[in-house]
Amino acid sequence: MVIKVSELPEEEMILPGTRLCSGCGIQLAYRWALKALGPKTIITNPASCSTVCGGVGGYTPLKVPAFYCCFETVAANAAGAAAALKAKGQDKDVVVLAWAGDGGTYDIGIQGLSGASERGDNFIFACVNNQAYMNTGIQRSGATPYGATTTTTPILGKQQLNKNMRKIMEAHGLSYIAQTAASHPRDIYEKFKKAREFNGKGVRYIEILGTCPPGWGFPTDQSVHMARLAVETGYWPLLERIEGKLIISQPSKRYLDKSKRKDIREFLKGQSRFRHLKEEDIKIWENYIDAQWDEIREELHKQGDI
Amino acid sequence: MPERKVLTGNHAAAYACKSVGVEVVAAYPITPQSPVVEKISEFVESGELPNTQFVTVESEQSAISAVVAASQMGARVFTASSANGLAYMYEILCWAAGSRLPLVMCIATRALGAPWSVWTDHQDAFSVRDVGFIQQFVESNQEAYDTVLMSYRVAEDPRVYLPAFVSYDGYILSHTMMSVQIEDDDKVREFLPPLKPHIHLTDFENVHSVNPVTPPGLTVRPEGNTPGYYEFRYSMQKAHEYAIEVIEEVAKEFETKFGRAYGNGIYKPYKADDAEVLIFAVGSVASESRGVVDTLRDEGIKIGLISLKLYRPFPIQHLRKAFNKAKLVVVFDRDVGYGMEGILAAELKSALYAADHRPIIRGFIVGLGGRDITADQLINGVKKAIEEQDNREVQLDTHVDFIGLQLNELGFKKEEI
Numbered sequence: 001m002v003i004k005v006s007e008l009p010e011e012e013m014i015l016p017g018t019r020l021c022s023g024c025g026i027q028l029a030y031r032w033a034l035k036a037l038g039p040k041t042i043i044t045n046p047a048s049c050s051t052v053c054g055g056v057g058g059y060t061p062l063k064v065p066a067f068y069c070c071f072e073t074v075a076a077n078a079a080g081a082a083a084a085l086k087a088k089g090q091d092k093d094v095v096v097l098a099w100a101g102d103g104g105t106y107d108i109g110i111q112g113l114s115g116a117s118e119r120g121d122n123f124i125f126a127c128v129n130n131q132a133y134m135n136t137g138i139q140r141s142g143a144t145p146y147g148a149t150t151t152t153t154p155i156l157g158k159q160q161l162n163k164n165m166r167k168i169m170e171a172h173g174l175s176y177i178a179q180t181a182a183s184h185p186r187d188i189y190e191k192f193k194k195a196r197e198f199n200g201k202g203v204r205y206i207e208i209l210g211t212c213p214p215g216w217g218f219p220t221d222q223s224v225h226m227a228r229l230a231v232e233t234g235y236w237p238l239l240e241r242i243e244g245k246l247i248i249s250q251p252s253k254r255y256l257d258k259s260k261r262k263d264i265r266e267f268l269k270g271q272s273r274f275r276h277l278k279e280e281d282i283k284i285w286e287n288y289i290d291a292q293w294d295e296i297r298e299e300l301h302k303q304g305d306i
Numbered sequence: 307m308p309e310r311k312v313l314t315g316n317h318a319a320a321y322a323c324k325s326v327g328v329e330v331v332a333a334y335p336i337t338p339q340s341p342v343v344e345k346i347s348e349f350v351e352s353g354e355l356p357n358t359q360f361v362t363v364e365s366e367q368s369a370i371s372a373v374v375a376a377s378q379m380g381a382r383v384f385t386a387s388s389a390n391g392l393a394y395m396y397e398i399l400c401w402a403a404g405s406r407l408p409l410v411m412c413i414a415t416r417a418l419g420a421p422w423s424v425w426t427d428h429q430d431a432f433s434v435r436d437v438g439f440i441q442q443f444v445e446s447n448q449e450a451y452d453t454v455l456m457s458y459r460v461a462e463d464p465r466v467y468l469p470a471f472v473s474y475d476g477y478i479l480s481h482t483m484m485s486v487q488i489e490d491d492d493k494v495r496e497f498l499p500p501l502k503p504h505i506h507l508t509d510f511e512n513v514h515s516v517n518p519v520t521p522p523g524l525t526v527r528p529e530g531n532t533p534g535y536y537e538f539r540y541s542m543q544k545a546h547e548y549a550i551e552v553i554e555e556v557a558k559e560f561e562t563k564f565g566r567a568y569g570n571g572i573y574k575p576y577k578a579d580d581a582e583v584l585i586f587a588v589g590s591v592a593s594e595s596r597g598v599v600d601t602l603r604d605e606g607i608k609i610g611l612i613s614l615k616l617y618r619p620f621p622i623q624h625l626r627k628a629f630n631k632a633k634l635v636v637v638f639d640r641d642v643g644y645g646m647e648g649i650l651a652a653e654l655k656s657a658l659y660a661a662d663h664r665p666i667i668r669g670f671i672v673g674l675g676g677r678d679i680t681a682d683q684l685i686n687g688v689k690k691a692i693e694e695q696d697n698r699e700v701q702l703d704t705h706v707d708f709i710g711l712q713l714n715e716l717g718f719k720k721e722e723i
Contacts, residue, residue: 042507044375051518057525058532060515065507067378067516070397073371076363080332080372081507083359084379087329090508112371115364 003190009035015061019052023220025182025211025227026128032185036192040094046074048101049135074098075112079121095196096123102143103133106165117172120202124195130212138215147281148273175201177241181209183227187238187249209236217272234261234289246299313486315479318447319412320345322454324355325494329381332361332372336391337424338476339414366391370398377407378516380503389416389430402469403438408461413473414480417675425676426476428641432649438542440470440549441618443588447484449568450474459498459556465548475590497563546619572621574613581610584632586654588614591638598684626661636691637669647706666695671708683709
């Protein structure tokens with residue numbers, strides 16, 4: 001699916017007045033995801049940065065219905081909402097969007113998400129991954145990458161790699177899985193459109209890299225740039241898995257060729273959370289990226305795509 | 307046509323869900339609640355409940371979350387649990403009540419671990435006292451069926467909009483067969499019309515957000531001021547206060563329509579009119595006490611029973627009236643407020659503190675973890691309380707009596723106890 005810029009809808013589903021930080025990558029992603037899903041969307045949102053996007057004290061910038069829930073319950077909430085829509089015969093017209101952070105997906109929310117995925121409950125689950133518990137003050141999460149300092153890994157930085165959530169979701173055999181980034185609005189738009197088209201085919205999982213100026217430690221005008229670097233270094237491939245088949249999205253295709261990838265140092269050096277990394281830590285990052293692409297290449301080869 | 311069936315308490319609750327036409331059920335198995343959701347699954351798969359969605363969730367926490375969400379879509383919903391499963395729901399129970407959702411939930415009561423137990427007591431139901439639900443106890447499977455029907459009416463009343471628990475004793479009711487009249491669907495529909503939800507997120511003409519971050523103070527804006535958390539919570543307390551009247555009204559209407567009554571819907575008196583001694587209890591303990599009242603009446607003791615049906619809101623005014631003549635109240639708690647005393651005993655004392663007439667209130671703990679409660683135990687408790695009633699020291703003692711312990715058989719010496 002290729003959508004021309006001129007075909008993108010002008011109507012905004014998020015009005016001015018959110019409480020998110022300036023330069024927030026999540027807000028960009030939220031805006032484009034909702035443009036793709038349109039007004040017949042019901043959002044459920046657990047504790048996360050996006051909760052404050054929804055406004056405080058009775059006024060909300062969201063133009064679609066939303067209900068807020070406990071940290072670990074977003075997938076079960078979405079499952080219940082989807083069941084109610086089915087009972088009322090509204091499941092074709094209305095889409096349920098579970099919009100969670102990485103903590104609410106990788107960590108405290110994984111049980112509910114796994115259960116709903118296995119049952120094939122009918123909703124879109126979006127994980128806006130800003131790689132730590134940002135809303136509570138930048139604590140380490142299962143999504144925090146190797147070496148990053150957070151307020152709970154304050155000196156040494158995280159000593160473990162992040163959990164591979166995409167593989168966990170792939171193991172559930174979902175109809176649609178995608179990975180996108182806040183720097184690529186058209187990619188976000190297209191992927192949410194596609195997830196919408198898979199209505200009735202269980203949980204559709206989309207993970208978005210959501211850049212975070214205060215959490216990652218870069219100036220607020222660098223948010224798009226940072227997410228773009230994550231893609232251009234090959235660290236964050238934009239991809240889809242449709243009915244089991246792996247597809248590398250257009251912007252990431254060229255990074256199958258290692259020589260086209262930018263040096264990961266460009267991504268790391270711009271962020272204060274990685275300031276302390278030594279050469280051997282950077283080697284771990286490089287190996288992580290290489291191994292990721294080796295696996296992708298191998299699978300594409302098996303599929304007969306390269 | 308109404309139909310008479312022989313059902314367990316769990317199946318009576320499942321039939322109640324069928325009668326009220328629940329739209330979404332989500333539940334997770336736990337002993338002794340499991341058969342209620344098994345039966346509902348059977349109704350759904352056999353096509354007897356064609357418009358009901360059953361979400362076979364992977365935990366109790368997800369069960370209550372799913373029905374909380376479905377309720378916000380304007381659906382009539384149901385779930386059930388017991389003991390540790392109920393405890394696992396705790397966070398979302400608060401959410402359900404804070405969201406003012408008219409959901410109904412059954413508790414097949416069971417002792418909370420540790421140590422492991424699957425048998426009945428009331429600790430689980432009382433441990434969720436302050437989440438904001440209406441809480442009721444029943445004594446028979448018919449009462450379980452009827453109370454689920456009435457609970458939807460109460461919960462969905464605009465003066466109330468609160469979720470409700472219906473608690474029945476694990477095994478004693480949940481797994482025991484009794485005769486239950488299942489009412490005709492059309493007649494139930496007259497009594498309980500389809501839900502007119504006040505929170506209805508699928509209404510796209512009126513887009514709303516539910517439960518956004520709510521600050522301590524009012525939000526003051528030119529478009530209008532919105533309440534702070536404090537005002538929302540005040541409205542919950544007021545809803546509880548209004549609920550008592552609504553529950554009485556609904557119980558009266560139920561009696562007119564179906565011919566069955568459970569006292570005034572608040573409590574069930576038994577031989578209480580001329581009683582000088584009154585037993586106060588809920589659920590299985592209250593039913594056991596009925597026989598005890600008869601036995602002691604034969605011995606010439608003017609005794610009766612107040613079986614409490616409505617535990618939250620706590621019907622203070624009703625209880626002041628119910629106990630306005632008795633000299634002595636003997637409270638049997640199948641629960642403990644650890645470090646204090648039986649929960650019902652403590653609450654009754656609090657309710658009667660400012661009453662014109664204040665009877666002596668003597669509490670005992672009985673039957674924790676499914677320990678059999680015999681008539682003899684209750685009779686001994688009543689007699690002990692009668693003997694002690696003039697002994698002010700005993701009344702003020704902080705020592706809490708557990709009836710039916712078998713410490714001697716375990717080789718404990720008296721001074722060690």
